[in-house]
Amino acid sequence: MTYTSPAVVIDNGSYTTKAGFSSDDLPSLVFNSNYIRNEQTQQVIIGDEEMESHNDQEVMKLLDNGLVYDFDNLEHNWQYVYNNIDNHNSIDPKEFPLVVTEQPWNTTKNKMKACQIAFENLEVPIFSLVKNPLAQLYRCGKSTGLVIDIGSSVVSVTPILDGVIQSKCAFHSKYAGDFLNLHVLNYLESKTPVSNLLPAQFSNASTSFKQYYMSHNILQEFKNLSFNYQIKNYQLYSHDYIRVSDQPSFLDYLSDPTLNKLPHIQIPVPTLDKPESQGLTNLVYLSLKNLENTLLPQNNDGVSTNRYHRFIDIFKNLLSNVLITGGTSAANGLPDSVINNLKLLTQTYFPNYPFSYSIQQIRPNNTENAEIWDRQFGAWLGACNLASMLNDTDEKSNSAKIALDNWFVTKADYEELGEDLVAEKFK
Structure with missing residues (x-):
């Protein structure tokens, strides 16, 4: 089944929400994810100018640790998108597929709540949750790579092999x-x-x-x-x-989050058994070390030659496709610094493997502006690429069917199969 209407794509970040049609080159809406609930009227106020005019009220956060925790107001956020997405004109959510990004550590409970809002409250015809690092990597035309996302509230390191997130080797912390x-x-x-x-x-x-x-x-x-x-x-x-x-x-x-002490703020002592206590460089180390242990487990018989060479090939491919993204990564010199630290890290802690010379950063092929947009809007742009498969009318490519089978849930299927389908499709 091919959909003629473009999907609505929403990327709820801790700092801003990016939204637009999947057919757009850039999001048509970029607005503050925070909001104000007027104590007297209970009206939810969204948007920078609107919030400034109600500055005597309390500002509320929509996300914490990269995850939505206030689902009562997530619907207001999405409804704001539907009310303004078409050059500040409203559209009917029943007529458009909806694609929303999520973090890899999102919970099944959160996924179900998002589906309830999409299907039961907004009544969208078809819905998908797309993982941020996977969308960002696909945006670059890659299926294998190391995605280092330095955002507003969270920094994360996610290894992806052949389109599969290596969850046990993916880590994040709030030092962003x-x-x-x-x-x-x-x-x-x-x-x-x-x-x-x-x-x-x-x-x-x-x-x-x-x-x-x-x-x-x-x-x-x-x-x-x-x-x-x-x-x-x-x-x-x-x-x-x-x-x-x-x-x-x-x-x-x-x-190094402990490099400078802050008054009245206690920074936990970093320990290797608590990745969330680590800074960026150690998060990368933990990710690579866990990936090594996963791909190259040792036993009494050692490791076969074929398996060792396969491991080397996987790591070379991974490290030759390092994607550094997120709003904070736009700081001058930061991406190059991350790459240099990664080279030093592999030389120090993985000296038996010829990795350091193969480390390369994925960069856009065209203009400087494109690189800035990819860092700020990479997850949204990548989700748009996946959503656009629904509109593919080429029967030979079969893209629409692939998208439906792998990334989307229809309203009818949701009503019939419910939580089991959501858990399986968006695992």
């Missing part, structure tokens, strides 16, 4: 962009009172709104300027300047 924000704020506080950083119009705003505005505007702006342009002075809203020529190398804290 928001963690850098804490260090940036601590540094700026050493230069000027926090009240000087915020616009005067928000002096009476709620505490959570001030924190939200600081993170999404001041700290984000400072990171963009300092990471990419090495600024020496930073202008405040009062038009005064503060000297920032002595700013530290904030990006180093991604690899």
Whole structure:
């Protein structure tokens, strides 16, 4: 069955939600994933300008640890998309397939809740949950690679072999962009009172709104300027300047979260049995080490020559396709630094294997803007590629049937088979 309508594709990130039709080159909507619920009217307020006009109310988060935990308001987020996706005109969700991205560590319970909203509340005809790193890798035309996603709230390392995520070798932690924000704020506080950083119009705003505005505007702006342009002075809203020529190398804290202590914040001691306590470099190490143990288990008889060579071929293929993505990865020099650390890591901890010379980063083939878009919108773009298979009318390619069989659930099948089908199709 071929669908004539393009799918609606939604990528709910911790920082922003990206949405648009699968036929679009870029998302038509990019808006704040946070929201405000008015205490008096219970109205859910979405969008930067709308939230600023209700700055006395509390700002709520939609996601935590990369996962949606507030499903009551996820429907409002998706409904906002349907109300604005067509040049800020509304569309009927019953007439369009829906594709939503998810993290590999998403739970079955969460998948079921997402399906309930899609099929029972919005009544979409067909629905899919697409894993972020797989979508990002497919976007690059690859089925094998190491996806390093450095986002706002989470950094993750995901090895993928022949289109299959190696779940036992995939790890993530919260030492990502928001963690850098804490260090940036601590540094700026050493230069000027926090009240000087915020616009005067928000002096009476709620505490959570001030924190939200600081993170999404001041700290984000400072990171963009300092990471990419090495600024020496930073202008405040009062038009005064503060000297920032002595700013530290904030990006180093991604690899070593314990490098600089933060006041009033206790950083857990990193241990190898708790990957979530590790910085980026050690997450990569744990991923590769677990993959080695999985592909090359030792026994009393040693490892056969054929299996050893197969293992070498797999690792070479994996490491020659390293995809560095996520909004924080757009920082100047960070991708190259990650690649250099990866080469040093393999030389130090995997000295018996000729890996380091084969490590290569996947890069877009065209323009600089395309690379920026791929880092920011890679999961959304990759999900669009998969969703577009539903519209393929070429009977010889059979793409629509492949997509339906592997990645999509229809409303009729959901009503008949329910949770068992969801668990199997989106495992």
